[in-house]
Amino acid sequence: MAVAELSCTETATCFRPSQLSLSSSSSSSRFSHHFRRSFRPLPRTRNPTISCSVTSDKVQTPTSVQAETPKGKTxxxxxxxxxxxxxxxxxxxxxxxxxxxxxxxxxxxxxxxxxxxxxxxxxxxxxxxxxxxxxxxxxxxxxxxxxxxxxxxxxxxxxxxxxxxxxxxxxxxxxxxxxxxxxxxxxxxxxxxxxxxxxxxxxxxxxxxxxxxxxxxxxxxxxxxxxxxxxxxxxxxxxxxxxxxxxALTRLDENRAKCQLALKAGVFYDQVSNMTIWGNHSTTQVPDFLNARIKGLPVKEVIKDHKWLEEEFTEKVQKRGGALIQKWGRSSAASTAVSIVDAIKSLIIPTPEGDWFSSGVYTNGNPYGIAEDIVFSMPCRSKGDGDYELVKEVIFDDYLLKRIKKTEAELLAEKRCVAHLTGEGIGFCDLPEDTMLPGEM
Amino acid sequence: MAVAELSCTETATCFRPSQLSLSSSSSSSRFSHHFRRSFRPLPRTRNPTISCSVTSDKVQTPTSVQAETPKGKTxxxxxxxxxxxxxxxxxxxxxxxxxxxxxxxxxxxxxxxxxxxxxxxxxxxxxxxxxxxxxxxxxxxxxxxxxxxxxxxxxxxxxxxxxxxxxxxxxxxxxxxxxxxxxxxxxxxxxxxxxxxxxxxxxxxxxxxxxxxxxxxxxxxxxxxxxxxxxxxxxxxxxxxxxxxxxALTRLDENRAKCQLALKAGVFYDQVSNMTIWGNHSTTQVPDFLNARIKGLPVKEVIKDHKWLEEEFTEKVQKRGGALIQKWGRSSAASTAVSIVDAIKSLIIPTPEGDWFSSGVYTNGNPYGIAEDIVFSMPCRSKGDGDYELVKEVIFDDYLLKRIKKTEAELLAEKRCVAHLTGEGIGFCDLPEDTMLPGEM
Structure with missing residues (x-):
């Protein structure tokens, strides 16, 4: 916590991105592959709408505020x-x-x-x-x-x-x-x-x-x-x-993963089901080929090229957006909109028997042992009432667990980085190498 | 026909737009508000795929040609x-x-x-x-x-x-x-x-x-x-x-006309029916408020401001595309696509009883006295079989007829201008002032 102490006073801890600075310890061997960053305080008057406090150990969740302008119809x-x-x-x-x-x-x-x-x-x-x-x-x-x-x-x-x-x-x-x-x-x-x-x-x-x-x-x-x-x-x-x-929308990743599995298996994409994206909508995302199915069969029984699954498939899904920008000259708008429609429909139409969909949802009470209190993409099912439940019938192997750990670590790091915005302390950025998906807004 | 003779030899009459030139008579008083233009010949070898001939009085309709590349699947x-x-x-x-x-x-x-x-x-x-x-x-x-x-x-x-x-x-x-x-x-x-x-x-x-x-x-x-x-x-x-x-798509014009009538009448746009766009998809288009209906009543019975109908309504419809470009920074893509969908659906779904839609269709055999052999937007009804019939129950008044004549004249001029492309002689452009709708592709 040395960095946090270094950058915060006890009284004012409001931050502006223009005042971000790399911590002096960023070049230490421990963080050689990381960007380490903290926030300098800003006089209260400059940005009164964001307020975080370090005056007590127990940081309070921000309470709702009223709009300064009178509430009215748009x-x-x-x-x-x-x-x-x-x-x-x-x-x-x-x-x-x-x-x-x-x-x-x-x-x-x-x-x-x-x-x-x-x-x-x-x-x-x-x-x-x-x-x-x-x-x-x-x-x-x-x-x-x-x-x-x-x-x-x-x-x-x-x-x-x-x-x-x-x-x-x-x-x-x-x-x-x-x-x-x-x-x-x-x-x-x-x-x-x-x-x-x-x-x-x-x-x-x-x-x-x-x-x-x-x-x-x-x-x-x-x-x-x-x-x-x-x-x-x-x-x-x-x-x-x-x-x-x-x-958090990970449905475009799910759709892309289904399409890539279909292409590899030589089947139409409507034959791919039970596709989970685990974790973050970033390059650490985990498209799960262990639980996904093709024509009702485990993917690994249909696609015998397990090397492709382990070494190429995930990258193909992650890099799809970038490949599209290269072809099209701009990022995917139409297919992103389609995936938002899919995400909404998944919540208002009952999930087909035996299938599920992916969504980035709050982890509290998750049955997979994923860290609590983050938003993590997981397999969900809905009765079509706008609500969802997490799917319990999933299996894990070492390969999948290792990848899930990595995306979980990234999300925990992101969370620490925005602690000043969630009311949980001082923003302290110690992020792994850049994993933003290219070109997606 | 002096201009045509001036610019064409008897043997070769293939044209390239880069070689267009204003006729020397373009500044004559008779054509003071017109652009008069004809086409200079180009050596046959330069553009072999377009062939027009003036060797006989009776110009033949172009016959279908085979693709030079072998026909195959895309x-x-x-x-x-x-x-x-x-x-x-x-x-x-x-x-x-x-x-x-x-x-x-x-x-x-x-x-x-x-x-x-x-x-x-x-x-x-x-x-x-x-x-x-x-x-x-x-x-x-x-x-x-x-x-x-x-x-x-x-x-x-x-x-x-x-x-x-x-x-x-x-x-x-x-x-x-x-x-x-x-x-x-x-x-x-x-x-x-x-x-x-x-x-x-x-x-x-x-x-x-x-x-x-x-x-x-x-x-x-x-x-x-x-x-x-x-x-x-x-x-x-x-x-x-x-x-x-x-x-020819005039459905976006129809949709815009309905919307403007709804706005003026203070009703929702689903209350406007029987909207015809007559003629050309250009500023000479005629949105027909004589035959259109609001809540089943003639527009003129609902909108008492006839001056607005006669002097502002048409311009509002025509200028909508330009107004949109000013706001949005680009031309209407989404609403154009919607109007194409509407145009298709109008041909594959039976037209609701008593209503009709507009489409630019071939005038041969039209019951309105519009010049034959042009593509003119007129009121149509469909049984939903992909075909259509022209609506007979329309009325005309002097105002409407005068406007229809103007858009008809424009289309006839356009037709003369592209005669070299329809197999009907020599392209001879004697167009009224520029009437292209702005920004629409």
């Missing part, structure tokens, strides 16, 4: 400002009650795919009217209006409300789903620790806003990277929302 | 190269027969939305397996692979084949739908006549390819602009395919 857009009674019309009176879906990073490319899928009824079904609440940055307000205009022009009958805003406290009002896509991409020369802190601050704020404004049972899917730790930060800042409601 | 991609028997699996044996859908401009933004909609089952239904045949340019081959990779990673169960290619004769093989989105955007300083010629050449070639390779009853939707005249050129070069099968 700005409705155009034709979506109308009020009407769905129960009054023959065609719409059998519809379910309108649900509120908040999307952050709403002017970005992933959202541009996702919003139209939600509005079309593809996600929540043909009798489920939806309200879209779009969160963007000040910089993107015009683009948000453009998105709203295109949604207007698409005449989706189920899309009944669209509102746009830049204040998460307003936009998250009564949200039953929060799809948190917006995140700062890594700038030139930016280390993972910087990224964790910058994005962590965004997700801490959004967690507070969800806690204050959203439906108490809001389901939250974090897509913005580093998504596992962002989800943890968000959850910790929203103590009134069940921890089980927070998800 | 390159299948990854997991989509597998062969399997859909009838052998319990889940898929009740599915319909696979349909082939060709998409040009497949690496572009509109396609990036559209392809995923088709693959998800949103367009053709949950029991209709699809094969996607992606046409791109040499320059876009890598991006096409990127699209195919994202389609793989999306695990759509209905998407059974994906192939990519740059030769339309290969890609259109057995296509039952051809969605022609790819077109060259206007470069700096390029006049509409240039654009008509450049894109006309693309669509002449694609017409020949459809004629040679596609299913004999292929349905063709032309999106690439200028879409009406591109559709005409495509049709004229595909004499074996029924002329009725060619459509």
């Amino acid at each position: 700005e409705c857009y155009g034709v979506f400002c109308l009020t009407y009674d769905l129960k009054a019309e023959e065609e719409t009176k059998s519809w379910k009650k309108l649900i509120n879906i908040a999307v952050s990073g709403a002017a970005g490319m992933i959202s541009n795919h996702l919003l139209f899928k939600i509005a079309s009824g593809e996600v929540f079904g043909p009798d489920q009217p939806v309200a879209l609440k779009l969160l963007g940055s000040e910089r993107s307000v015009q683009a948000l209006e453009g998105v709203a205009m295109e949604l207007e022009d698409s005449l989706f009958p189920l899309l009944r409300e669209v509102s746009i805003g830049t204040n998460p406290y307003d936009v998250f009002q009564d949200a039953e789903w929060a799809l948190l896509i917006g995140a700062k991409p890594r700038g030139p020369g930016m280390e993972r620790a910087d990224l964790l802190d910058i994005n962590g601050q965004i997700f801490a704020e959004q967690g507070k806003a969800l806690n204050a404004s959203a439906s108490p049972n809001v389901k939250v899917i974090v897509v913005g990277n580093p998504c596992n730790t962002n989800a943890l930060i968000c959850m910790k800042n929203a103590p009134n929302i069940p921890a089980k409601n927070f998800h | 390159e299948c991609y990854g997991v989509f190269c597998l062969t399997y028997d859909l009838k052998a699996e319990e889940e898929t044996k009740s599915w319909k027969k696979l349909i082939n859908i060709a998409v040009s401009g497949a690496a572009g933004m509109i396609s990036n939305h559209l392809l995923f909609k088709i693959a998800s089952g949103e367009v053709f239904g949950p029991d209709q397996p699809v094969a996607l045949k992606l046409l791109g340019s040499e320059r876009s081959v890598q991006a096409l692979e990127g699209v195919a990779m994202e389609l793989e990673d999306s695990l759509f169960p209905l998407l059974r084949e994906v192939s990519i290619g740059t030769n339309p004769y290969d890609v259109f093989q057995d296509a039952e739908w051809a969605l022609l989105i790819g077109a060259k955007p206007r470069g700096p300083g390029m006049e509409r006549a240039d654009l008509l010629d450049i894109n006309g050449q693309i669509f002449a070639e694609q017409g020949k390819a459809l004629n040679a390779s596609a299913s004999p009853n292929v349905k063709v939707i032309v999106v690439g602009n200028p879409c009406n005249t591109n559709a005409l050129i495509c049709m004229k070069n595909a004499p074996n395919i029924p002329a009725k099968n060619f459509h």
Whole structure:
């Protein structure tokens, strides 16, 4: 803890990423392959919204705060400002009650795919009217209006409300789903620790806003990277929302893993099931070929090339995003949006008998011996009620356990790095070598 | 015809857009608001694939040609190269027969939305397996692979084949739908006549390819602009395919018109019906508020502000694309893709009783007195069999007729301008002032 002491006073411990500095001990042999970093204090007045304290041993979880701006409705857009009674019309009176879906990073490319899928009824079904609440940055307000205009022009009958805003406290009002896509991409020369802190601050704020404004049972899917730790930060800042409601998206990894196994086995991808991604949405992720099945059989019985499974498969899944950027010139937006749809559907449609899906969820009470109190991708099953349970019928071998340990260690390190954002002390970054997935936001 | 004589020899009349030149008479008072243009001959050897002749008075319709490269399958991609028997699996044996859908401009933004909609089952239904045949340019081959990779990673169960290619004769093989989105955007300083010629050449070639390779009853939707005249050129070069099968997309205009009427009337857009776009997909288009209905009533009975209808409404619809570019920084891709989906669904799902939709279709035999032998947007109804019939129960007034005449005149001028591509003589451009819709491809 020498580093932490070195960088913190007893009174003020608020941090700004611009003031990050490499610890003087970063070149010691013990940390030769690690980036070690801590945070210098900042005068309270400079950044009053983030408050962490080291005055007692027991650090308190941040409590929910009220928005400084008066709470109110976000700005409705155009034709979506109308009020009407769905129960009054023959065609719409059998519809379910309108649900509120908040999307952050709403002017970005992933959202541009996702919003139209939600509005079309593809996600929540043909009798489920939806309200879209779009969160963007000040910089993107015009683009948000453009998105709203295109949604207007698409005449989706189920899309009944669209509102746009830049204040998460307003936009998250009564949200039953929060799809948190917006995140700062890594700038030139930016280390993972910087990224964790910058994005962590965004997700801490959004967690507070969800806690204050959203439906108490809001389901939250974090897509913005580093998504596992962002989800943890968000959850910790929203103590009134069940921890089980927070998800980090590893579904694109799952989908890619299924596709790679299908390709290798020479079967269509619909024949691959029971695919787990364990751990972090990073290069330490563990696509589990021990428990996955092809045509109902263990993968290892179908793919005899075990060397490929152990040495190439995982890398193929991890490197898919980078390979795509090389081909396509930009990162995957369409398939990411598809995987978000898959993740939502997995929670609102009962999981097929015998199968499961992966999601980054809170580890407390997990049956696998994974460290508690992190967000870790694990195999889940749902009754279709928005909730899930962890799958117990999985097996482990040394190879799988060793890999799980590695991704677990990474997530524990990330957690220590953002302790100042989860109310658990002083952020202290001692991260393994850079494991961010390339190009994914 | 002085200009035509000036620019053509009796022997060779192959044209290149780079050799376009303004006629010397372009500044005459008669053409003061017009661009007048004709084409200079090019040595035969320079561009052997386009051949037009003025050696006889009666110019022949171009006949279908065989591809120079051997006809064959396009390159299948990854997991989509597998062969399997859909009838052998319990889940898929009740599915319909696979349909082939060709998409040009497949690496572009509109396609990036559209392809995923088709693959998800949103367009053709949950029991209709699809094969996607992606046409791109040499320059876009890598991006096409990127699209195919994202389609793989999306695990759509209905998407059974994906192939990519740059030769339309290969890609259109057995296509039952051809969605022609790819077109060259206007470069700096390029006049509409240039654009008509450049894109006309693309669509002449694609017409020949459809004629040679596609299913004999292929349905063709032309999106690439200028879409009406591109559709005409495509049709004229595909004499074996029924002329009725060619459509130019005016559905986005229809959708936007409905939205603007809804906004003005203060009703939700699902209350607006019977919306016709007449004529060209350009600023001369005529959104018809005389025949359209709001909550089943004539628009003029609901919107009492007739001045707004006559003076602002049409402009609002026309300028929507430009307004969107200003907000969003790029042209509408998502809502264009939605309108293509709407256009397809209008042909495969019976039109609701009493309603209709707009499509740019061949005018021969039209009941409205519109000039024959052009592609003109008109009100259509379908039994859901892929075919359509023109709606007879429409009324006209002087205002509507005057506007229809103007858009008709424009399309007739465009047709004269591309006569060298439809086999009807010498291209002679005498176009009214520039009426291209801004930013739409």
